[in-house]
Amino acid sequence: MTMQLTNLKVVTVTLNPALDLTGHLQILTKGTVNQVQHCALEPAGKGVNVAKVLAELGAEVTATGFLGVENQTPFCQLFERSNIKDKFIRVQGATRINVKLVESSSQVSDINFPGVSVTAAAIVEFETMLANLSIDHDVFVIAGSLPIGVTPEQCAKWISQLQKAGKKVFFDSSNAALSAGIAVQPWLIKPNDEELAQWTKDTKHAKGESMAGKSLVEIAQQLASTGISNVVVSLGADGVMWLNHEGWLQAKPPQMAIVSTVGAGDTLVAGMCWGQLNNWNKKQTLGFATALSALAVTQVGVGVEDINEVITMSERITIGE
Numbered sequence: 001m002t003m004q005l006t007n008l009k010v011v012t013v014t015l016n017p018a019l020d021l022t023g024h025l026q027i028l029t030k031g032t033v034n035q036v037q038h039c040a041l042e043p044a045g046k047g048v049n050v051a052k053v054l055a056e057l058g059a060e061v062t063a064t065g066f067l068g069v070e071n072q073t074p075f076c077q078l079f080e081r082s083n084i085k086d087k088f089i090r091v092q093g094a095t096r097i098n099v100k101l102v103e104s105s106s107q108v109s110d111i112n113f114p115g116v117s118v119t120a121a122a123i124v125e126f127e128t129m130l131a132n133l134s135i136d137h138d139v140f141v142i143a144g145s146l147p148i149g150v151t152p153e154q155c156a157k158w159i160s161q162l163q164k165a166g167k168k169v170f171f172d173s174s175n176a177a178l179s180a181g182i183a184v185q186p187w188l189i190k191p192n193d194e195e196l197a198q199w200t201k202d203t204k205h206a207k208g209e210s211m212a213g214k215s216l217v218e219i220a221q222q223l224a225s226t227g228i229s230n231v232v233v234s235l236g237a238d239g240v241m242w243l244n245h246e247g248w249l250q251a252k253p254p255q256m257a258i259v260s261t262v263g264a265g266d267t268l269v270a271g272m273c274w275g276q277l278n279n280w281n282k283k284q285t286l287g288f289a290t291a292l293s294a295l296a297v298t299q300v301g302v303g304v305e306d307i308n309e310v311i312t313m314s315e316r317i318t319i320g321e
């Protein structure tokens with residue numbers, strides 16, 4: 001754990017958390033019986049993962065969203081253990097279990113389930129919670145997919161309200177939620193290359209203009225021109241590209257021994273957020289966040305195993321414009 005250099009307070013929002021069931025097996029063969037060699041079941045979901053990493057770095061973290069009452073114990077234990085303030089709205093039913101099958105080649109197959117059903121009453125409760133948290137918190141990380149009952153437009157409205165209240169919103173989602181969120185200009189977005197390509201396809205349909213053949217750089221530039229202050233594109237083993245008012249910065253990690261890539265994106269978001277909470281400059285933030293996420297692929301689940309390792313890894317990240 002390290003010391004945070006500002007007193008900025010962060011909230012992570014996980015509208016659709018998950019228990020991640022990770023199974024390691026030699027090769028996954030569709031349509032046959034596959035034997036898992038070892039497995040782990042961990043409380044997760046994008047915002048929960050970001051909260052865990054931030055808390056382990058030393059941030060004061062509050063987590064909210066919707067949590068099923070039937071299987072909440074592992075989440076409650078995590079919040080207790082990691083000193084994360086639990087402001088989740090409880091809903092009927094069980095939080096989804098997402099299955100991650102990791103082959104010995106390190107290829108991961110993700111099977112992500114839809115999640116709990118959120119009622120209109122729970123949404124009202126959540127909106128009250130968000131309004132209360134926005135009184136004395138500065139940075140909001142909204143991450144992950146939407147559960148049944150929450151629309152992309154509602155999610156976009158929450159981003160918009162927080163931004164209007166002067167909060168910095170980090171937004172990491174996909175598909176329709178990403179498109180709706182992009183339209184209201186969060187302070188930072190972190191699509192991966194696939195999500196960005198998908199957004200490109202969606203906007204082509206929505207606006208009737210062709211983005212076909214555009215490079216990731218051009219697409220990111222177009223996003224920045226709509227008023228998104230920070231466009232961070234994650235590129236797996238190829239690292240990260242970050243566009244803001246200072247221009248482009250790119251980071252490339254060294255080759256890592258991969259155990260599981262699940263959670264690497266969330267760890268990158270946490271690292272970017274930690275840079276903001278410490279008021280670091282762009283290079284320091286990107287170097288640290290890339291190192292943190294590169295180390296995340298060497299473990300199952302997220303978390304900061306050794307801060308000294310992160311600092312040493314930061315020195316091995318190649319940064320360029």
Ligand SMILES: Nc1ncnc2c1ncn2[C@@H]1O[C@H](COP(=O)(O)OP(=O)(O)O)[C@@H](O)[C@H]1O
Pocket residue numbers: 191192193233234235236237238239240253254255256258261263264265266268289290291293294295297
């Ligand atoms: N194989 C890898 N080797 C080193 N770093 C990696 C690897 N895969 C991911 N990372 C790091 O984690 C970040 C997020 O991973 P990525 O797969 O792009 O995101 P997502 O999980 O959202 O799809 C990357 O930008 C990179 O810094």
Ligand SMILES: O=P(O)(O)OC[C@H]1O[C@](O)(COP(=O)(O)O)[C@@H](O)[C@@H]1O
Pocket residue numbers: 016018019020044045046047049098112143144145146174261262263264265266267
């Ligand atoms: O909310 P979504 O988009 O369904 O994704 C949820 C899944 O993503 C994760 O948060 C991991 O995300 P990343 O690999 O992108 O960091 C898992 O813990 C979880 O099962």
